[in-house]
Amino acid sequence: xxxxxxxxxxxxxxxxxxxxxxxxxxxxxxxxxxxxxxxxxxxxxxxxxxxxxxxxxxxxxxxxxxxxxxxxxxxxxxxxxxxxxxxxxxxxxxxxxxxxxxxxxxxxxxxxxxxxxxxxxxxxxxxxxxxxxxxx
Numbered sequence: 001x002x003x004x005x006x007x008x009x010x011x012x013x014x015x016x017x018x019x020x021x022x023x024x025x026x027x028x029x030x031x032x033x034x035x036x037x038x039x040x041x042x043x044x045x046x047x048x049x050x051x052x053x054x055x056x057x058x059x060x061x062x063x064x065x066x067x068x069x070x071x072x073x074x075x076x077x078x079x080x081x082x083x084x085x086x087x088x089x090x091x092x093x094x095x096x097x098x099x100x101x102x103x104x105x106x107x108x109x110x111x112x113x114x115x116x117x118x119x120x121x122x123x124x125x126x127x128x129x130x131x132x133x134x135x136x
Contacts, residue, residue, distance in 0.1 A: 020059075026086075058109070073094055074116060
């Protein structure tokens with residue numbers, strides 16, 4: 001059953017729209033170079049514009065959000081409890097994926113509590129998987 005409905009802040013329809021649910025009260029939306037975190041009531045909790053190219057993929061888990069972009073970078077943001085009891089994101093890491101002379105940009109990303117895997121589209125038609133690991 002539908003519990004809420006609210007308009008999105010996009011000026012026009014974007015085919016590069018990415019959505020992910022964080023929990024029963026929070027969602028992540030990415031379009032163009034921007035990332036937004038909304039409550040399910042439509043309240044903007046936080047927003048980020050860390051990329052210089054369009055976001056092509058997002059991965060959301062209970063610890064972090066990872067965005068992949070055509071600018072050949074991954075951005076890692078971590079969930080934080082807000083003082084009013086809600087959730088917010090905090091930008092943590094900027095991971096570079098190589099050179100535009102060799103690749104067009106990241107196309108997909110997936111993460112879990114210990115690692116990130118991203119797919120980079122090669123200029124020669126051969127994609128490359130890049131893996132990153134979180135160590136303590």
